[in-house]
Each structure stands twice: as structure tokens, then as C-alpha cells.
Amino acid sequence: MSPLIRYQLALLLRSQRWLPPVLLFVLLIVLGSFGGQQYGDSLGWCAGMLVPACAWLTRTVLTGEPEPARACVAAASGPHRAHLAPLTAALAVNSVLALAGGVFEWLASSPPVGVAHPPLAEIAGHGALSVLVGLLAGTALGALCAPPVLRRPAAAVLTLSGASLALLVAPVSPVNMAVRDVFTSGSRNAATTAPLLPLLAAAVLLALAWTVAVHAAGRAAGRTAGE
Structure with a gap:
């Protein structure tokens, strides 16, 4: 599997x-850093902005391989492994993006002022978990908005945009819950809560999305072989 993942990463970098999804994320993060936000607020913002960026970047990885090359890789290693490799590569790239965004937000932010607050290590830990929720949810969404699950680019873009917005604003969304858990300025004592339930939900969402995508790749390969 490692050679396939390195192959996918090389395709992406070359x-x-x-660049477009990364630049979008950088723009959103920089725009959200103005005004001296508190640590928890900034990390929650980073978690939310990771959703569209990671979804777009995941779709970019999954659509970066030419069709003939994809067919050759699937024939040599099996369609499931061939599709799991770019999914894993996308998760790795998204993790780097999340780490960079989280570090930037922490350095550009300040502790709560004038109110009691938990130790900064606790705020950092809860914020990091919220960033992980955004990473997992965005990667899951990207897996479902790429071939072979969604083949038409227009439908994929509309679905990605609408689902990203839903994940950000829907009260039952794991991303929305995680952001609310770490948003320190919304509390009188700037307290945060560990977003463990949202993290579990995001992990389940990622597992389900990858299962759907890998099985769809297997079915697509089977139809191609039967033609």
C-alpha cells in the first residue's frame, strides 16, 4: 500500500x-484571524474552515490520476486497494493542512481576558480535537463527492458546497457541535468542553464514507471488466 500512497502523493504535488483548495483555506484562516480572537474561538474557526478545504482537496486527490493509469493500477493491485490509496493520501495531506492551520491560529490568538478560564493546555487539547473533527468530516465529504460515487463535476461541486454548509450550520452536525464546545467567548467563564461525541461521530462518518467509496470503486471496476 505504501508505494501506491507515495505514487498518489507524487501525482498531487506534480x-x-x-493549490486552489490550499489557497482557499489560507484565505479563510487569515480572514478569521483578525480581531484578536481567543484561542478556543480560533481553533473552532479552523475546524469549520477545514471542512470545505479538506473536502475539495480530497476530491482533487481522487480525480488526479488519468483514467488509463487508474485502470492499470486497479488491475495490478485490485480496485479496492487502488481506491484506498488516494483516500489515505488525501487524509495525510489534509492532516498537514490541519496541523498548519491549528498552529497558525494558536500563534495568532490570545487567551481569554477578564474572565476565569481553564488552563491553556486544556483549551489547546479541546481545540485540537475540534480541528480533528473538521479534518475527518471534510475528508469524508470529499470521498463522497468524487468518482466513482459522484462522477459529474457539476453535481459534485454543488453537493460539496451544500454539504459543507450543512456541516457547519446544522446543530446536529459533529462539526457544529465541536465548534460550539470550544468556542470560549460564548461562555461567561470561557470554559470549553472536550468534543468527544463529535469526534466519534466524525470518525464514524469517515469510515462509512470510505466504505461507500471503496465499494463503489469495486463495482465500477466490475462493470468495466464485464463490458
């Missing part, structure tokens, strides 16, 4: 198709 193509420079990673």
Missing part, C-alpha cells in the same frame, strides 16, 4: 492542483 500537478499543482492542490
Whole structure:
């Protein structure tokens, strides 16, 4: 599996198709850093902005391989492994993006002022968990908005945009819950809560999305072989 993942990462880096989603994330993060936000607020913002960026970047990885090359890789290693490799590569790239965004937000923010607050290590830990929720949810969404699950680019873009918005604003969304758990300025004593339930929900969402995507790749390969 490792050679396939390295192959997918090399394809992504050489193509420079990673630039638009990364630049979108940088823009959103920089825009959200103005005004001296508190640590928890900034990390919650980072978690939310990771959703569209990671979804877009995941779709970019999954669509970066030419069709003939994809067919050859699937024939040599099996369609399931061939699709799992770019999914894993996308998760790795998204993890780097999340780490960079989280570190930037922490350095650009300040502790709560004028109110009691938990130790900064606790705020950092809870914020890091919220960032992980955004990472997992965005990666899951990208897996479902790429071939072979969604083949038409227009439908994929509309679904990705609408689902990203829903994950950010829907009260039952794991991303929305995680952001609310670490948003320190919304509390009188700037307290945060560990977003463990949202993290579990995001992990389950990622597992389900990857299962759907890998099985769809297997079915697509079977139909191609039967033609």
C-alpha cells in the first residue's frame, strides 16, 4: 500500500492542483484571524474552515490520476486497494493542512481576558480535537463527492458546497457541535468542553464514507471488466 500512497502523493504535488483548495483555506484562516480572537474561538474557526478545504482537496486527490493509469493500477493491485490509496493520501495531506492551520491560529490568538478560564493546555487539547473533527468530516465529504460515487463535476461541486454548509450550520452536525464546545467567548467563564461525541461521530462518518467509496470503486471496476 505504501508505494501506491507515495505514487498518489507524487501525482498531487506534480500537478499543482492542490493549490486552489490550499489557497482557499489560507484565505479563510487569515480572514478569521483578525480581531484578536481567543484561542478556543480560533481553533473552532479552523475546524469549520477545514471542512470545505479538506473536502475539495480530497476530491482533487481522487480525480488526479488519468483514467488509463487508474485502470492499470486497479488491475495490478485490485480496485479496492487502488481506491484506498488516494483516500489515505488525501487524509495525510489534509492532516498537514490541519496541523498548519491549528498552529497558525494558536500563534495568532490570545487567551481569554477578564474572565476565569481553564488552563491553556486544556483549551489547546479541546481545540485540537475540534480541528480533528473538521479534518475527518471534510475528508469524508470529499470521498463522497468524487468518482466513482459522484462522477459529474457539476453535481459534485454543488453537493460539496451544500454539504459543507450543512456541516457547519446544522446543530446536529459533529462539526457544529465541536465548534460550539470550544468556542470560549460564548461562555461567561470561557470554559470549553472536550468534543468527544463529535469526534466519534466524525470518525464514524469517515469510515462509512470510505466504505461507500471503496465499494463503489469495486463495482465500477466490475462493470468495466464485464463490458
